Structure formats: C-alpha cells, structure tokens
Amino acid sequence: MRRVLLPILSVLLLLALWQxxxxxxxxxxLPGPLAVADALVREAERGALFHHxxxxxxxxxxxxxxxxxxxxxxxxxxGRSATLDRLFGPWLVFFLNLPALVVIVLAYVWFGLTEAAxxxxxxxxxxxxxxxxxxxxxxxxxxxxxxMARVYRLTPAERLRHVLLPQLTPTIxxxxxxxxxxxxxxxxxxxxxxxxDGVGFQINLLFQMFDVAGILAYTVAFVAVVQLxxxxxxxxxxxxxxxxxxxxxxx
Amino acid sequence: xEALRGLTIxxxxxxxxxxxGPSGCGKTTALGIVAGLDHDFDGSVTVGPxxxxxxxxxxxxxxxxxxxxxxxxxxxxxxALPRPQRKGPAVDAMLAALDLTxxxxxxPTQLSLGxxxxxxxxxxxVVEPDLLLMDEPFVSLDEPTALKLRAxxxxxxxxxxxxxxxxxxxxxxxxALADRLLLLAPSPGxxxxxxxxxxxxxxxxDAAIEALRGALLARPEPxxxxxx
Numbered sequence: 001m002r003r004v005l006l007p008i009l010s011v012l013l014l015l016a017l018w019q020x021x022x023x024x025x026x027x028x029x030l031p032g033p034l035a036v037a038d039a040l041v042r043e044a045e046r047g048a049l050f051h052h053x054x055x056x057x058x059x060x061x062x063x064x065x066x067x068x069x070x071x072x073x074x075x076x077x078x079g080r081s082a083t084l085d086r087l088f089g090p091w092l093v094f095f096l097n098l099p100a101l102v103v104i105v106l107a108y109v110w111f112g113l114t115e116a117a118x119x120x121x122x123x124x125x126x127x128x129x130x131x132x133x134x135x136x137x138x139x140x141x142x143x144x145x146x147x148m149a150r151v152y153r154l155t156p157a158e159r160l161r162h163v164l165l166p167q168l169t170p171t172i173x174x175x176x177x178x179x180x181x182x183x184x185x186x187x188x189x190x191x192x193x194x195x196x197d198g199v200g201f202q203i204n205l206l207f208q209m210f211d212v213a214g215i216l217a218y219t220v221a222f223v224a225v226v227q228l229x230x231x232x233x234x235x236x237x238x239x240x241x242x243x244x245x246x247x248x249x250x251x
Numbered sequence: 252x253e254a255l256r257g258l259t260i261x262x263x264x265x266x267x268x269x270x271x272g273p274s275g276c277g278k279t280t281a282l283g284i285v286a287g288l289d290h291d292f293d294g295s296v297t298v299g300p301x302x303x304x305x306x307x308x309x310x311x312x313x314x315x316x317x318x319x320x321x322x323x324x325x326x327x328x329x330x331a332l333p334r335p336q337r338k339g340p341a342v343d344a345m346l347a348a349l350d351l352t353x354x355x356x357x358x359p360t361q362l363s364l365g366x367x368x369x370x371x372x373x374x375x376x377v378v379e380p381d382l383l384l385m386d387e388p389f390v391s392l393d394e395p396t397a398l399k400l401r402a403x404x405x406x407x408x409x410x411x412x413x414x415x416x417x418x419x420x421x422x423x424x425x426x427a428l429a430d431r432l433l434l435l436a437p438s439p440g441x442x443x444x445x446x447x448x449x450x451x452x453x454x455x456x457d458a459a460i461e462a463l464r465g466a467l468l469a470r471p472e473p474x475x476x477x478x479x
Contacts, residue, residue: 152309
C-alpha cells in the first residue's frame with residue numbers, strides 16, 4: 001500500500017507547491033498546474049503537440065541508437081585491451097570534456113543545418129559517457145568464461161552474444177537510462193539552434209511570445225514520454241535479460 | 252616467473268594420464284598451454300590429427316564449472332558444439348546419459364555444485380573430444396558425490412575413449428582413473444616420477460586403490476615424499 005501511496009502523495013505535494021508558488025508569483029510569469037494543463041489541451045487540439053513531440057522523439061531515438069551502438073562498440077574493445085585503452089583513453093578525456101554547445105555549433109557549421117548534423121551532434125555528446133561506462137563493465141568480465149568460450153571455439157560473434165553482452169547488461173542498462181535522460185535534453189538544444197520543428201523549436205517560439213504556460217506544457221508532456229520509455233521499454237527489456245538472476249535455487 | 256621447466260608430457264591415444272602434485276607446481280599452467288589458452292612459453296604442443304584426418308577436438312573441464320549463468324543447461328551444452336550440430340540429437344543424448352534430462356531447462360544458478368560439475372562434464376563429452384583436459388574436476392565435492400561423478404567419467408570413457416590429461420592433488424582419484432601417473436614437483440614445475448597403473452580401471456576397487464597408494468607412499472625416493 002505504502003509503495004503506491006507515497007509516490008502519489010509525492011506528486012500531489014509537488015503540484016501543491018507549484019500551485020502555491022503560482023499564487024504567490026501570479027500571472028503569466030508562473031502559471032499554475034491548471035493553466036498548464038489548459039495549454040497542453042490547447043496545443044494537443046491544434047495538433048502541434050503531437051507533431052513536435054513526434055519529431056523530437058524520432059530524433060531522440062535515432063541519436064540514442066547511434067550513441068549506444070557506437071559507445072558499446074568502442075567501450076568493449078577498450079575495456080578488453082590495455083593497448084587500445086592507452087591509445088584511445090586520452091581521446092576519451094578530450095571528448096568527455098567537450099561542451100555540448102561546441103559540438104552542436106561545429107556540427108552545424110561543418111555539415112550545415114541538416115537532420116544528420118543535428119542527430120550526429122547529439123550522439124557525439126553521449127558516446128564518450130557510454131564508452132566510459134561500458135569500458136568499466138568490460139574490464140570486470142569473468143575471464144574464466146572467456147577461456148571456456150575459446151576452448152570450445154565459439155566464434156567472435158558468439159562470444160559477444162553469449163559471453164560478453166550478458167555480463168554487460170547491467171552496465172548497458174545504466175548507460176541507456178542516463179543516456180535517454182541526457183539525450184532528450186540535448187535534442188531540444190539542437191532543435192532550438194538549427195531545426196524548424198520539434199519541441200526545442202517550439203519552446204523557442206513560445207519563449208519569444210513569453211508563453212510560460214506553453215513552455216511548461218511541452219516540458220511536462222516530454223518528461224512523461226521519457227518516463228514512459230523508461231518504464232514501458234527499458235525496464236521490461238532489462239528484466240527479461242536478467243531473468244536468470246532471480247530464479248530460486250532448488251536442485 | 253618460471254612456472255614450468257623441462258616439462259615433457261606424452262600421452263598415447265586413449266590414454267588417461269594424471270598429473271599429480273602439490274598446489275603451485277604448475278599443473279593448471281600446463282593444461283592452459285596444451286589447451287592453447289596460454290602462449291607465454293617456449294616449447295611445443297602437438298595434438299595428433301584424428302583418425303579421419305580432421306583437427307582434434309578439445310574438451311576441458313575446469314576447476315570451477317564455468318557454465319554460462321544466463322543460458323540453460325541445454326544451451327550450455329549446445330554452445331560447445333559447432334553450430335550445425337547444435338540442433339541435433341547429441342545434446343539430449345548426452346543429457347540423458349548423465350541423468351540430466353530433468354534439469355535441461357534449468358539455469359546454472361539453480362544447480363548445486365555437484366550438478367553443475369556434472370553439466371560441465373557433459374559439456375566436455377558432448378563435443379566428442381579427442382583430447383580431454385580436466386583440472387581438479389571433482390574438487391570441493393563431498394566424497395559420495397565425487398565418487399558418483401568419477402564413476403560417471405569411467406563409464407563415459409568406456410563408451411567413448413579419449414586421451415585425458417587429468418590434473419589432481421588427490422592421489423586416490425589419480426589411482427582410480429589414470430593409466431599412468433606423472434608426479435610433479437614445484438618451483439619450477441617438472442616431472443619427477445612416472446608411475447604406470449597396471450590394473451584395468453574396472454577392477455580398481457577401494458582395496459586395490461589403497462594397496463597402490465600404500466605402495467607409492469612407501470617408496471624411498473624423494474619424489475614420492477611429496478605425496479604424503
């Protein structure tokens with residue numbers, strides 16, 4: 001009971017605080033939850049909400065897929081080979097400290113205001129972080145199982161699928177979770193700077209019209225969508241991959 | 252650090268050779284070299300071709316079962332086979348032979364150590380190995396379970412002989428299973444004595460093994476003092 005009740009109470013408390021602050025500040029500067037809900041319905045009715053959210057979501061998913069596959073592809077070899085790690089470790093430090101804004105601006109300057117430049121810039125911001133997490137996971141691989149795979153002549157692809165990736169599942173899940181949270185925030189920035197649709201573009205428009213209710217409406221909607229991805233996709237997939245851990249010992 | 256020096260091991264096809272010695276005498280290192288897992292050595296390893304001319308197949312029973320915890324017992328066996336044979340009858344036949352059919356869909360985390368070792372044994376035999384390397388395969392089991400697994404191993408070897416290198420520090424185990432014992436001394440690891448076991452494996456009951464063991468321990472040469 002407490003497991004369901006407390007989170008609900010927590011959300012209600014946040015809404016109450018918001019409403020209280022809205023009453024104190026008043027007006028267009030900080031609209032209350034009801035005004036934001038109103039703006040949400042308005043944007044939904046004229047179709048803008050779904051159009052921009054859909055576009056942004058596609059960009060998030062594309063950048064996410066790119067960042068995760070490249071991050072895992074670089075992180076596993078770097079964690080498994082000391083030579084590769086020493087060779088490319090300094091690059092990693094450089095890219096980890098590269099500000100997101102610099103990457104985005106340079107991508108637009110070099111590749112134009114294109115979809116590929118936007119998605120690529122977002123992915124580049126997330127890749128170093130994924131590499132660091134996956135590299136740490138790959139360093140703690142069970143060498144005994146790797147030896148077993150070599151003795152029984154599993155192909156490199158089979159070793160990856162049956163020996164390495166299952167051990168990396170918790171790491172990859174953690175990277176995916178933090179990645180999703182980071183990526184959607186950066187996608188809004190690339191949209192603000194160089195796209196003519198998406199939630200980031202829309203927020204810029206609403207900013208120029210000083211429509212705080214509209215800005216909060218898009219924010220709340222997108223946070224909800226990202227949470228839906230987390231609980232609807234990421235967590236079930238992770239649970240499926242780790243199901244062997246929860247089985248009772250009975251033999 | 253030098254783990255082994257001047258170590259020569261020769262085994263005839265179908266022969267079971269036990270490497271016996273105290274811990275730290277490089278027994279596991281020797282197996283790793285034979286298996287091709289360890290390349291940091293000077294010397295050579297030659298594994299003869301199969302009678303049909305193909306490359307020799309290798310089975311390895313490690314000191315720990317080393318099963319993939321996220322794959323079922325059946326999948327663990329299947330993955331040891333070349334891809335075309337995985338769906339064939341070999342896996343289920345081997346599971347049946349070792350009385351593991353009921354556990355085929357379990358995950359290794361659900362198995363006792365004795366059962367996990369039995370699965371590791373099944374995995375080594377399902378590939379129909381020409382050379383079988385065993386590294387303390389029955390260590391840290393209670394004696395009845397170890398006895399049962401040793402009997403299973405003898406049965407498997409009777410049905411399908413393989414050349415076996417068995418590493419153990421348990422003299423009784425070596426005398427129960429091997430055709431020949433190589434006694435190793437540590438730092439650096441080397442062979443200090445060779446002991447053939449003339450009695451057929453099937454005739455080696457407890458009394459026979461005790462008699463062999465007593466005779467070895469009574470030998471005056473220094474090599475045999477390491478056994479005590």
